[in-house]
Amino acid sequence: xxxxxxxxxxxxxxxxxxxxxxxxxxxxxxxxxxxxxxxxxxxxxxxxxxxxxxxxxxxxxxxxxxxxxxxxxxxxxxxxxxxxxxxxxxxxxxxxxxxxxxxxxxxxxxxxxxxxxxxxxxxxxxxxxxxxxxxxxxxxxxxxxxxxxxxxxxxxxxxxxxxxxxxxxxxxxxxxxxxxxxxxxxxxxxxxxxxxxxxxxxxxxxxxxxxxxxxxxxxxxxxxxxxxxxxxxxxxxxxxxxxxxxxxxxxxx
Amino acid sequence: xxxxxxxxxxxxxxxxxxxxxxxxxxxxxxxxxxxxxxxxxxxxxxxxxxxxxxxxxxxxxxxxxxxxxxxxxxxxxxxxxxxxxxxxxxxxxxxxxxxxxxxxxxxxxxxxxxxxxxxxxxxxxxxxxxxxxxxxxxxxxxxxxxxxxxxxxxxxxxxxxxxxxxxxxxxxxxxxxxxxxxxxxxxxxxxxxxxxxxxxxxxxxxxxxxxxxxxxxxxxxxxxxxxxxxxxxxxxxxxxxxxxxxxxxxxxxxxxxxxxxxxxxxxxxxxxxxxxxxxxxxxxxxxxxxxxxxxxxxxxxxxxxxxxxxxxxxxxxxxxxxxxxxxxxxxxxxxxxxxxxxxxxxxxxxxxxxxxxxxxxxxxxxxxxxxxxxxxxxxxxxxxxxxxxxxxxxxxxxxxxxxxxxxxxxxxxxxxxxxxxxxxxxxxxxxxxxxxxxxxxxxxxxxxxxxxxxxxxxxxxxxxxxxxxxxxxxxxxxxxx
Numbered sequence: 001x002x003x004x005x006x007x008x009x010x011x012x013x014x015x016x017x018x019x020x021x022x023x024x025x026x027x028x029x030x031x032x033x034x035x036x037x038x039x040x041x042x043x044x045x046x047x048x049x050x051x052x053x054x055x056x057x058x059x060x061x062x063x064x065x066x067x068x069x070x071x072x073x074x075x076x077x078x079x080x081x082x083x084x085x086x087x088x089x090x091x092x093x094x095x096x097x098x099x100x101x102x103x104x105x106x107x108x109x110x111x112x113x114x115x116x117x118x119x120x121x122x123x124x125x126x127x128x129x130x131x132x133x134x135x136x137x138x139x140x141x142x143x144x145x146x147x148x149x150x151x152x153x154x155x156x157x158x159x160x161x162x163x164x165x166x167x168x169x170x171x172x173x174x175x176x177x178x179x180x181x182x183x184x185x186x187x188x189x190x191x192x193x194x195x196x197x198x199x200x201x202x203x204x205x206x207x208x209x210x211x212x213x214x215x216x217x218x219x220x221x222x223x224x225x226x227x228x229x230x231x232x233x234x235x236x237x238x239x240x241x242x243x244x245x246x247x248x249x250x251x252x253x
Numbered sequence: 254x255x256x257x258x259x260x261x262x263x264x265x266x267x268x269x270x271x272x273x274x275x276x277x278x279x280x281x282x283x284x285x286x287x288x289x290x291x292x293x294x295x296x297x298x299x300x301x302x303x304x305x306x307x308x309x310x311x312x313x314x315x316x317x318x319x320x321x322x323x324x325x326x327x328x329x330x331x332x333x334x335x336x337x338x339x340x341x342x343x344x345x346x347x348x349x350x351x352x353x354x355x356x357x358x359x360x361x362x363x364x365x366x367x368x369x370x371x372x373x374x375x376x377x378x379x380x381x382x383x384x385x386x387x388x389x390x391x392x393x394x395x396x397x398x399x400x401x402x403x404x405x406x407x408x409x410x411x412x413x414x415x416x417x418x419x420x421x422x423x424x425x426x427x428x429x430x431x432x433x434x435x436x437x438x439x440x441x442x443x444x445x446x447x448x449x450x451x452x453x454x455x456x457x458x459x460x461x462x463x464x465x466x467x468x469x470x471x472x473x474x475x476x477x478x479x480x481x482x483x484x485x486x487x488x489x490x491x492x493x494x495x496x497x498x499x500x501x502x503x504x505x506x507x508x509x510x511x512x513x514x515x516x517x518x519x520x521x522x523x524x525x526x527x528x529x530x531x532x533x534x535x536x537x538x539x540x541x542x543x544x545x546x547x548x549x550x551x552x553x554x555x556x557x558x559x560x561x562x563x564x565x566x567x568x569x570x571x572x573x574x575x576x577x578x579x580x581x582x583x584x585x586x587x588x589x590x591x592x593x594x595x596x597x598x599x600x601x602x603x604x605x606x607x608x609x610x611x612x613x614x615x616x617x618x619x620x621x622x623x624x625x626x627x628x629x630x631x632x633x634x635x636x637x638x639x640x641x642x643x644x645x646x647x648x649x650x651x652x653x654x655x656x657x658x659x660x661x662x663x664x665x666x667x668x669x670x671x672x673x674x675x676x677x678x679x680x681x682x683x684x685x686x687x688x689x690x691x692x693x694x695x696x697x698x699x700x701x702x703x704x705x706x707x708x709x710x711x712x713x714x715x716x717x718x719x720x721x722x723x724x725x726x727x728x729x730x731x732x733x734x
Contacts, residue, residue, distance in 0.1 A: 048689050051681075072688035081689075088686040092704025101700060102690035109691065141704070158690065 001026050001197050002047075002067075002166055007058035008222075009046045016042040018222035019058070024166070027194040031208055031233060032201045034219035035241040040201045041085060043219070044170040047199075048082040049075050062166065076102075077109035079196075081164030083155040085171040090142040095154060096124065098142050099161050106162060127160040131187040149180035156187040167191070168199045173207040185210030205237035220248050281470070282339035288312065291439055294339050298408050298442070301415065311428040311438030318432045321566075324595040325624040325656055328564045331502055331537065338440045340470040381406060381445040381461045393457065401450040404459055407475055410446035417448055421479055425508035425545045425572070433504040433539040433566075437473045441506070444474035449484040449515075458714055460489040463505075471502040478508070480515035482548065487518040489717055500528075500563060504539045513548025513575060518556070520713050521569075522721050525561035527728075532591025532620075535563025542569035546578030546604075554581040555598065556712040558721040560728040563592060568626065570599035573607035573635075580609040583709040585721075587702075587728050588621030588653070597627035597658075602638035602668070611642040614706050617653035618729055624656040631668040638668045646676045647705050649698075649729065677705075699726035 002024040009017040016039045024030055034040050046053050047060065049072035060067040067075060090098065104114040115123065128135065131153045143151050152172055159167055169188065173181055188211050192198065200211055208216075208230060216233045218226040220241075225248040226232065236244070282293055291312055295305040320330065381392075381404065397404050403414060411418050428438035445461040463474060480486055490507075503525060511517050519542075528535025538561075544553035555569040571580030582598035600609035609629065617623040623646065631638045646655035657674055679701055687697030703710065703722050710718050 050685055072685060073691055073693050076689050076691035084686065084689075088680070088682045090683055090686070090701055090704055092707040093700055098687075098690070098700065101696060102687075102692050105693065105696065106691040162690065 001063060002199075003059075003061045005059045007043075007046070007060060008056045009042060009053045010056055011042070011053050015056070016053070016222055017046065020219075020222070020224060022217065022224065024197045024199065026165075026197055028215065029192070029198045029200065029211060029213045031211075031213035031216045031230075032199060032219055033203065033205075033216060033233060033236060035245070036203065038219040039222040040203075040219050041170055042222075044082060044168045044199070044201050047075075047168060048072060048080060073105070074109070076162075076164075077106045079165035081159050081162055081167045083152070083159060083167065083169045083172050085174060087143045087146075087151040087155055089144045091144050093142050094140060095138040095142050095157075099124070099158060102158075103161055124161065127157060130160050130190050131157045132183050133157050148175035149177065149183075152176055152180065152184050153187070156184050156191075160187065160191055163191075163196075165196045166199070167196065168201065169211075170201045171203065172200070173202055173204060181207065182210065205233045208233045218244055220245060223248075225251075280339075280341045281337050284337050285334050286336070286338060286440070290338055294440060294442060297339065297341075298411070300411060303419070304411060307423070307428065308439050308441075311435050312440075314429045315432065315435035315439055318429075318435060320432050324566050324626070325622065325658070326564050326566060326593040326595050328500070328537065328593070331500070333436075336502060337470045338473070339442050341442075381459075382464070397455075397457075400453050400456070402453060402455055403446065403448040405446055407441075407444040407446050407477065410477075414446070414448070417479065418446070418477070421477055421508065421510055422475075423508075425510060426506050426541050426543050431541060434506050434541040437475065437504050437506045437541070440471070441473045441475045444476045444505070446476075447478045447486065447488065449480045449486045451481040451512075452483045453481075454484065455486040458487050458489055460491070462491045463503075471504065473503075474505050476505070476507040477510075478517060478519070479510045480512060480517045480551075482512045483514040484512075485516045487714060488520070489714065490519070490521045491524070500535055500537055501526075502537045502539070503562075504537075505541075507540070507542040507569075509544030509553055511544060511546050511548065511551040511553050511578075514550045515548065516552040516554075517544065518554045519544070519569070520717060521555075521557040521559075522713075522717060522724065523557065523559045523561055523565075524724060526563075527561045527592050528563040528590065530590050530619075532563070535592070536561065538562035538565045538567060540567045542567065543572065543599075544570070544580075545572040546575050546580060546607075548578070549575040549604070550577045551575050552579040552581075554579075554583070554712070556583040556709065557585070557596075558706075558709070558713070558724065559584065559586040559594060559596060560724050562594070565592075565594040565596050567596045568598055570601070571609065572601045572603065573609065573638075574603045575607075576604040577606045577608075578604055579607070581712075582609075582611045582613070582627075583712045584613045585616065585706040585709045585725070586613070586623060586625075587616040587725060588618070588623045589728055590619040590621060592619075592621040594622070595624040595626055597625045599628040600630070600640060602629075602631040602635040602640070605634065605636045606638070607635055608639045609641075611640070611644070612708055613642075613644045614709055615644075615646045615655050616649070616702060616705070616725075616729070617646065617655050618649035620652045622654045622656070624658060626658040626660075628660040628662070629670055630662045631665050631670070633664045635665050636667045638665060638670075640668075640670045642670075642672045644672070644674045645705070646674075647702070648676065648678045695726070698729055702726070702729060 004020050004022040007017055007020040032040050055068055100120050133153050213230050216228050217224045291308050426434050429435050449455050509517050525536035546553055553571050573580050580600050586594045586596050588594045613625045615623040625644045629640045644657050659672055684697045702725050
């Protein structure tokens, strides 16, 4: 589904990603871990098409199409979803209104009829249960005055509404207490299917107790320096990142 | 250039939609301004002697006045002698009803999306259509007259209802109130008149649609709305003009009189030609709008969506004379490219327990300058007066300006006046967030801007609100990329 080959990206001329290779197939969950500053969030942003980052080398194909050629909105319409680490506030625009615009633009791109208000509402009601989100919250201005947990739950709710084929969760666990973490993870797990894939970007192993990955990759200095199964995450939890850094630094000398 | 600016750049490059004009055979006054021209206009309109005298008095005062320069706008001065002060489409005889109006004129309005044919119109809005200097037709007159409501062109009112005109003309905006009001009083050509009798709730929205067609012509219309005791009316005003290289002057006066327990809601969607991307051409919109809450428990509410004009100078105001009277001002002013707007309101609290509310939302893009100027005045007698003002500015890009000039003058210690102001920018982050959900950049900007202006747009009648939302998006189209 997603194939990343030798991806290099920089911001303001400073290289952040230095040759990422990754294959993600339908039905899989991949975790991207790594110390601060290793390029985890950059990878998520580059895949979603944030403009500040310049791709200097490499290819990314998504469902056989050149992802890097696409505008951010087209990537979304093709089925790429990014759950933001810091969801953005839009005053005066309710989540409902925002999502209705989004869902219908995605549907239009896919050649589907727009959902009318009644249908949209019934789909919404059904998806709301997944993340235990209250309708009152959805009538409020998008993310404005939301708690950390509410923002993240709202992200997963949006994901449920948009039904992406590839969901990228960028540090979705940051700022969540244990209850919120459980709710958010449950939501993500319920949305999993053999037809979609998830990339979980996280610093801590904690989230992976809830969203169990098929593969774990460790990112360091813009490269994937180690890949393994969920046991690798446990090892990192126990030993920290230093041993990986040493290994990687030694190998690159 | 950052993404923000690119987006802005593109969004601002959209052309004005109503920029076409039609070649009409017209009846025009000669170029220039002097007492003879005023006599010419007055004669053309077969006005009574007192009105001519009134005009001349206004003109003589105007000659002694100087153009105001305190507003935060800069533009080449108007050469008042180079303008024509009257231009009317030639009609062989005065139409008695809409059926007799020249189809070519009706077509102009149809092209603007205004159908003057009553059968085809949505029920619920009566329209007076003003083209250049004259009213070309008023719809639903008969339906309204059954309720005693008078809704007609100003000229018609002068002939049919001289007592009302004589009593109220200039009673809210005195002929010598300010430079442009004096000029308007001297040369005004037509406009709308409306009278709602005691206890009547006007069953439909009344609307005036102003269109400038002729070149080198100033448009000087006058609107007078009188709401008698315990009556209610909602009034809408829309404006467009063709695209021309030279600046055109629009200096209107609107007067509203609300008797006790009466309520008037006045909504404007102003879309005069704003000039091109380089700032060439466009309408100078120098307008005086004022209402008086003359009776106790009366209410006047102004809602304006200002998207057009090269230069806007406009302060719809309320004189809160009656006890417990209420004044409201809701405004969205958008400026793009080289547009300049200096707009706001005045709330003059005279009566006891009077309340006013001001919500102003400025949106600046391109190289435009957008100023809010508001005055809250609480007079000695106005015990327990309350005012709440909120002035927000939204900036798009880094070459535009937003300014706020609040003036507060309190002479009664029991007054409570609150003022809140914010300034924000449409962020790259907000746009990217929308993009990531599949929303195109243009729709993202429209969504964000409409969200920002929501409190004001909610005040507009439904049909108008949708129109205004589209217009906001259109005005800013090309300003983000």
